[in-house]
Amino acid sequence: MSANSDLSGHPVERQIPEALLTQADAPIQQDPEKLSGHPTIGAKRVPADILINYLAGGQTIHDFLSDYDAVTENEVLAVLGVIKQAILDGELTGAPLRDEDSF
Numbered sequence: 581m582s583a584n585s586d587l588s589g590h591p592v593e594r595q596i597p598e599a600l601l602t603q604a605d606a607p608i609q610q611d612p613e614k615l616s617g618h619p620t621i622g623a624k625r626v627p628a629d630i631l632i633n634y635l636a637g638g639q640t641i642h643d644f645l646s647d648y649d650a651v652t653e654n655e656v657l658a659v660l661g662v663i664k665q666a667i668l669d670g671e672l673t674g675a676p677l678r679d680e681d682s683f
Contacts, residue, residue, distance in 0.1 A: 605622070606622070607622060607659045607662045608620070608621065608628050608659055609623060615627060621651050621659055622651075622655050624648075624650050626648050626650065626651055630644075631659060631660075634647075641653065641656050641657075
């Protein structure tokens with residue numbers, strides 16, 4: 581599986597929605613002038629994927645916040661909300677879920 585394929589190996593074009601690229605208050609932002617265009621948490625210079633690395637590695641949100649004190653808990657929760665919505669909308673798999681309340 582490559583970074584450009586879904587779990588079944590099918591090619592997937594990954595793009596950050598335009599709304600997240602232009603809103604000054606968006607939880608995940610991408611600016612070609614900041615960190616070489618790497619998606620960041622809000623307007624901070626903290627790459628958004630570092631948060632995922634922390635959580636995937638078994639660390640907590642509070643561990644992340646203590647290491648990146650420029651980021652607030654509300655910003656972290658907003659980033660996770662965007663990721664959750666992307667999953668529900670099928671942006672990661674190409675198959676949107678019918679209703680998140682069905683879980």
